[in-house]
Amino acid sequence: MPQTVFAPWDDPNEKPLIRFQNVTKRFGDFTAIDDISLDIYTREFFALLGPSGCGKTTLMRMLAGFETPTEGTILLSGQDIAPVPPNKRAVNMMFQSYALFPHLSVWENIAFGLKREGKDKGTIETRVAEMLKLTRLEKFKHRKPHQISGGQRQRVALARSLAKAPKLLLLDEPLGALDRKLREETQFELMDIQEKTGTTFVIVTHDQEEAMTVASRVAVMDEGKLMQVATPDRIYETPNSVYVADFIGDVNIFEGRAHQTGDKVQMIWADGQPPLSCTTSKNFSLDQKCWLAIRPEKIAISAERPQAANTVRGKVIDIAYLGNISTYHVALPSGQMIKAQAANTRRIERRTFTWEDEVWLSWTDTAGVLLDR
Amino acid sequence: MKRLSWFNVTSLTFGFAFLYLPMVILVIYSFNSSKLVTVWAGFSTRWYGELLQNDQMLDAAWVTIRVALASATLATILGTLAAYVLVRSGRFLGRTLFGGMIYAPLVMPEVITGLSLFLLFKPIFNQLGIHTIILAHATFSMCYASVVVSSRLVSFDRSLEEAALDLGATPFEAFRLVTLPIIAPAVISAWLLSFTLSLDDLVIASFTTGPGATTLPMKIWSAVRLGVSPEINALSTIMIGIVTIGVITASLASKRAAVRRAGEERAAVRT
Numbered sequence: 001m002p003q004t005v006f007a008p009w010d011d012p013n014e015k016p017l018i019r020f021q022n023v024t025k026r027f028g029d030f031t032a033i034d035d036i037s038l039d040i041y042t043r044e045f046f047a048l049l050g051p052s053g054c055g056k057t058t059l060m061r062m063l064a065g066f067e068t069p070t071e072g073t074i075l076l077s078g079q080d081i082a083p084v085p086p087n088k089r090a091v092n093m094m095f096q097s098y099a100l101f102p103h104l105s106v107w108e109n110i111a112f113g114l115k116r117e118g119k120d121k122g123t124i125e126t127r128v129a130e131m132l133k134l135t136r137l138e139k140f141k142h143r144k145p146h147q148i149s150g151g152q153r154q155r156v157a158l159a160r161s162l163a164k165a166p167k168l169l170l171l172d173e174p175l176g177a178l179d180r181k182l183r184e185e186t187q188f189e190l191m192d193i194q195e196k197t198g199t200t201f202v203i204v205t206h207d208q209e210e211a212m213t214v215a216s217r218v219a220v221m222d223e224g225k226l227m228q229v230a231t232p233d234r235i236y237e238t239p240n241s242v243y244v245a246d247f248i249g250d251v252n253i254f255e256g257r258a259h260q261t262g263d264k265v266q267m268i269w270a271d272g273q274p275p276l277s278c279t280t281s282k283n284f285s286l287d288q289k290c291w292l293a294i295r296p297e298k299i300a301i302s303a304e305r306p307q308a309a310n311t312v313r314g315k316v317i318d319i320a321y322l323g324n325i326s327t328y329h330v331a332l333p334s335g336q337m338i339k340a341q342a343a344n345t346r347r348i349e350r351r352t353f354t355w356e357d358e359v360w361l362s363w364t365d366t367a368g369v370l371l372d373r
Numbered sequence: 374m375k376r377l378s379w380f381n382v383t384s385l386t387f388g389f390a391f392l393y394l395p396m397v398i399l400v401i402y403s404f405n406s407s408k409l410v411t412v413w414a415g416f417s418t419r420w421y422g423e424l425l426q427n428d429q430m431l432d433a434a435w436v437t438i439r440v441a442l443a444s445a446t447l448a449t450i451l452g453t454l455a456a457y458v459l460v461r462s463g464r465f466l467g468r469t470l471f472g473g474m475i476y477a478p479l480v481m482p483e484v485i486t487g488l489s490l491f492l493l494f495k496p497i498f499n500q501l502g503i504h505t506i507i508l509a510h511a512t513f514s515m516c517y518a519s520v521v522v523s524s525r526l527v528s529f530d531r532s533l534e535e536a537a538l539d540l541g542a543t544p545f546e547a548f549r550l551v552t553l554p555i556i557a558p559a560v561i562s563a564w565l566l567s568f569t570l571s572l573d574d575l576v577i578a579s580f581t582t583g584p585g586a587t588t589l590p591m592k593i594w595s596a597v598r599l600g601v602s603p604e605i606n607a608l609s610t611i612m613i614g615i616v617t618i619g620v621i622t623a624s625l626a627s628k629r630a631a632v633r634r635a636g637e638e639r640a641a642v643r644t
Contacts, residue, residue: 066535086538099536103554112550113540146636164541 006216007231008041015078017042017168017200018063023072025058025224032058034224035072045194045201047215049208049247055224056204060170063202064093077167087116092166096173098157100145106156107132107141113164131159134193151182158190162197171203175210187213208248212236220244236295241373245293250327252299252338254292258284258370265370267292270334276310280370294368299340299361301328303352308362314338316357321348330361396613403606410601420607430608433592436503437572440588444510445567451511452518452567453560457548459519460526478516486513487580494581501583509581510574514567521566521627525559558630565623569616 008014016039025033032055040046048056061067062074065086073080081089092113100109110131114124132138135155140148145156154174161169174190175183191214194201205211211218212232219229220243228235228244239245242253254276256269265284266275269292276292284290305311314330317337321344328340340361353359377385403421407414424430459472478486490509494501529552537547553560575590582591589612593605 064535064539066538086535087541087543091539093536093539095532095536097530097532099530099532101533101536101551101555112537112542116541116546160536160540 006043008044009039009217014041016040016075017044017077018202019075019078020059021073021075023059023062023069023074025055025062025067026070031224033062033069036224036226038219038226038229040200040202042200043198045191045203045214045216047211047218048202048204048221049211049218050206050221051247052206054221056206056221057172059221060093060172060202060204063168064091064170065089090167091170092161092164092168093170093172094157094161094174096176098145098153098177100153100156100160102145105142105144106137106148109145109156110160110163112160117164127163131163134162134196135159150177151186154178154186158193162193162199165197166199168200168202171201173205174203175205175207183210184213190214212248220247222247238369239293239371242291242293242371245369245371250296250339252294252296254294254336254368256290256292257287258290259286260284264365265290267370270332273312273334276368277365278310278368278370279365282370282372284370284372288372291371292368293371294363296327296339296341297325298367299338299363301330301340301342301353302360302362303357305360306362309365311360311362312338313358313360316353316355316359319355328359330359399606400610400613403603403610405603405606408603410603410606420603421611424604424607427604430589430592430604433587433589434608436586437589440503440506440510440578441568441571443507444514444571445564447507447511448515448518448567449560449564452515452520452563453522453556455515456519456523456526457552460523460529461531475516475519478513479520483513483574483576487577490577491580501581501586503586505581505583506578506586506588509577510567510571513574513577514570517570518563518567521563522556522559525556529556558626562623562627565619565626569619569623572612572616572619 018038018040020036020038023033023036024031034055036059048059050056058067062069063076063081065081065084068082073082075081076089076091101112104112107128110128111124114127119127128141129138132141135158137152137155137159140152140156145153148156154177158174171190175186178186187210190201194214201214203211203214212235215232217229218232218235220227220235222243227247228240230238235244235248239248245251246253254267254269256267256276259266259268259275260280260283263279263281264277265280266277267290268275278292300306300308312332314332316328317331318329320327320329323344325341325343328342330338330340332338338361402410402413404416404418405413406417406419455475459468459475462468487509490505490512491501494505494508498505533551533555534547537551538544542550573590574588575594578588578591579594582588587595589608593608596602596605
């Protein structure tokens with residue numbers, strides 16, 4: 001059965017819910033956001049990913065109304081939101097610290113926003129009950145925030161920010177305070193709730209796994225700039241720069257000079273080594289500096305020299321055994337360390353190579369991505 | 374635990390004697406049955422009874438309490454607002470100057486504060502009286518109130534206010550519904566401190582008073598100049614009692630709130 005793929009960003013007729021137009025934000029001499037243009041669509045689960053200090057939180061706080069852009073405009077449903085104060089925006093935020101009101105019960109925390117809207121008692125009670133049910137907090141509604149666990153507090157914060165049925169929900173590192181197992185469960189819960197409510201989510205995180213898991217699209221940021229905006233699989237498979245390739249997952253980077261013929265590039269990368277071959281859709285000038293990025297799982301490791309487009313010889317320095325897979329750290333004659341991953345399909349005692357053994361690494365000419373920056 | 378040496382014991386004894394001996398003697402003599410202040414003639418509560426018959430003293434006490442109630446309330450409101458602005462508004466032109474100016478009256482000699490207030494009030498009001506004492510007391514106790522409140526606000530998690538705004542509260546609602554309930558213990562101890570300060574004050578009240586507005590400290594001061602009567606001892610003992618209770622309540626309230634707040638915030642902010 002064919003399913004319609006959710007990809008409003010590919011549809012030129014689709015109107016974005018949020019549009020950043022050349023937005024710049026400066027704090028004194030420091031440029032937190034540097035000329036960003038970005039569209040986010042209705043019902044998207046959009047992740048802003050980057051190291052701390054890259055400007056992702058500032059971008060989110062501008063959406064919430066706690067910061068105003070120095071230059072450029074932010075449109076929400078086509079309207080400039082710069083003059084709208086935070087308490088008048090159809091945008092709610094879930095704070096990193098949760099910011100639950102310590103003097104109010106769970107029920108009162110969730111009802112806070114509805115009461116400010118001046119809704120009548122019945123409506124408020126129905127809506128809060130709905131939210132308590134959605135986040136499975138019915139049993140805790142009379143408790144104060146300090147009487148419940150971290151995971152429950154996280155759900156109260158989520159229920160409180162969803163209660164007003166905002167057009168847009170902002171989540172600032174929502175799972176940062178949870179332990180790993182709870183975080184993974186909550187990621188799926190978040191996706192589930194996002195689908196049920198149909199709300200547009202924008203999540204800020206520095207955890208690339210989290211971004212990849214929950215998001216429909218990921219924006220990788222660095223030093224106030226957007227490095228790449230794409231779906232998780234495209235970010236992983238076809239990063240547009242060494243920065244993005246390196247930030248998302250594990251990667252091996254070969255640096256060299258390009259010799260292009262058609263869509264084939266021969267990359268000269270080390271003295272006395274045959275050039276590495278790969279395919280690309282980009283155009284490289286002769287001897288242009290370039291980088292080949294290859295994921296460890298796309299590199300095969302073997303004791304005998306295999307038939308492949310690229311083969312390099314090295315020595316096993318380290319083996320990280322993870323049960324189902326092992327990651328081999330292989331030193332090339334140049335001293336460069338390459339990571340190769342292999343599934344442990346054979347029993348460990350029957351493996352043909354181990355520490356200090358000479359091995360062959362190989363990969364096809366489509367395995368890597370050739371990058372120009 | 375380390376044992377105290379004879380030197381520590383002696384200095385401790387001298388120190389406390391120096392601080393509290395005069396008050397202890399005053400309290401003891403307030404229960405003296407003799408009319409002569411310096412001659413002990415047996416235990417009696419006679420002077421407390423006579424005090425209750427003394428209309429002038431009771432009037433003065435009533436004035437003092439009204440002044441203290443009104444000025445403490447005024448000082449707490451103004452002090453809380455000043456603290457809020459200073460802690461919250463970040464950097465603005467003249468912030469340091471403004472902050473310094475709020476705390477300056479703390480170290481200003483009372484005589485100067487009193488005199489300058491007198492010079493200010495004289496041309497403004499037809500007549501000095503209870504209202505000018507209230508204003509004067511509010512002025513000098515406001516800085517104490519703002520110190521107490523701002524020390525609490527500094528550790529207040531700003532994102533709580535942002536969350537309230539984000540959920541649709543106006544800035545005033547955010548203050549009233551979120552900030553104020555959480556800092557309430559500090560506001561209460563600020564009020565109690567201002568109340569106590571107003572109760573104690575003689576110098577500033579003397580400068581800013583008018584006909585018919587005699588506070589208890591002023592009454593005591595003028596009575597003592599005509600000779601110390603055991604009645605005054607009784608009255609002073611009562612005042613010592615009130616002030617002690619006030620100070621202890623305020624410090625207990627803020628300490629208990631601090632402990633509870635620390636626990637709650639730790640729990641509410643992070644797992």
